[in-house]
Amino acid sequence: MTATDAYTPGAFTWNELGTTDLAAAKRFYGELLGWRLTDEDMGELGTYTLIWLGDQHVGGMYEMKGPQFEGVPPYWMPYVAVADADASAARVTELGGTVCMPPMDIPDTGRMCVVQDPTGATLAVFQELEGKCTAPPPDVQGCFCWNELATRDPDAAAAFYGSLLGWDHTTEDMGHVRYTRFDNDGQVRAGMIPMTGEMWGDTPPHWMTYIRVDDTAAVAARAVELGARVCVPPTELPTGVFAVITDPCGAAFSIISRPAGA
Numbered sequence: 001m002t003a004t005d006a007y008t009p010g011a012f013t014w015n016e017l018g019t020t021d022l023a024a025a026k027r028f029y030g031e032l033l034g035w036r037l038t039d040e041d042m043g044e045l046g047t048y049t050l051i052w053l054g055d056q057h058v059g060g061m062y063e064m065k066g067p068q069f070e071g072v073p074p075y076w077m078p079y080v081a082v083a084d085a086d087a088s089a090a091r092v093t094e095l096g097g098t099v100c101m102p103p104m105d106i107p108d109t110g111r112m113c114v115v116q117d118p119t120g121a122t123l124a125v126f127q128e129l130e131g132k133c134t135a136p137p138p139d140v141q142g143c144f145c146w147n148e149l150a151t152r153d154p155d156a157a158a159a160f161y162g163s164l165l166g167w168d169h170t171t172e173d174m175g176h177v178r179y180t181r182f183d184n185d186g187q188v189r190a191g192m193i194p195m196t197g198e199m200w201g202d203t204p205p206h207w208m209t210y211i212r213v214d215d216t217a218a219v220a221a222r223a224v225e226l227g228a229r230v231c232v233p234p235t236e237l238p239t240g241v242f243a244v245i246t247d248p249c250g251a252a253f254s255i256i257s258r259p260a261g262a
Helices: 022-033 085-094 154-165 216-225
Strands: 012-019 036-041 047-053 056-063 075-081 098-106 110-116 122-128 144-151 168-173 178-184 187-194 206-212 229-237 240-246 252-257
Touching: 012 022, 012 122, 012 144, 022 036, 022 047, 022 056, 022 216, 075 206, 075 252, 085 098, 085 110, 085 122, 085 154, 122 206, 144 154, 144 252, 154 168, 154 178, 154 187, 216 229, 216 240, 216 252
Parallel strands: 012 056, 075 122, 144 187, 206 252
Antiparallel strands: 012 075, 036 047, 047 056, 098 110, 110 122, 144 206, 168 178, 178 187, 229 240, 240 252
């Protein structure tokens, strides 16, 4: 994503952690990635923690409290820009998806809702309040750099997101997996992998958040020291070295470092 297309419909704009222990999450990610974290009073919505890189806020986190979160595990959720959150919510239903949280205002920021695609993966759509949001930061350690859908029905997912967000898709054979790239407006937006084989077990379809780091192996090792678990050890791909980590509260995310010259 570039600064010029930060809030173009179809572009990812935000990544957000829902956790059962906000204080523990702030300690873990602050030490692991060097994030600066500040708390904002959101009134009836409670306290919201902003994630900063330099003078740019790049994401957020909050503590899951209340009966609506009963049985919900900690998770990272990406936000994608739309022109009209209410129209998008209505379209989700028409396309066979589910509106998990109806459109609501984010004070002085925009309007959003949480949706689930027909295959079971969840993400948020976000309508910017004009002039209130900023462009993404440079590509440095700690920034959110990629979002990837894992699903058991790639064809249904591609059709859904194509209709909802205007994404085109291209699928290619990457040896062990057929990988799909989503794009629109001349920009690559996200990826998709099929959940095939025993390795996935009963893992539900989901969106995976990727965070850029300088050294995947070093960050993964530090995560373990801080109480996290490495689910997929550092693995080399043509696009870089990645690892999948579960934080001390149970939320999964990926880290990736790019190869030299990429």
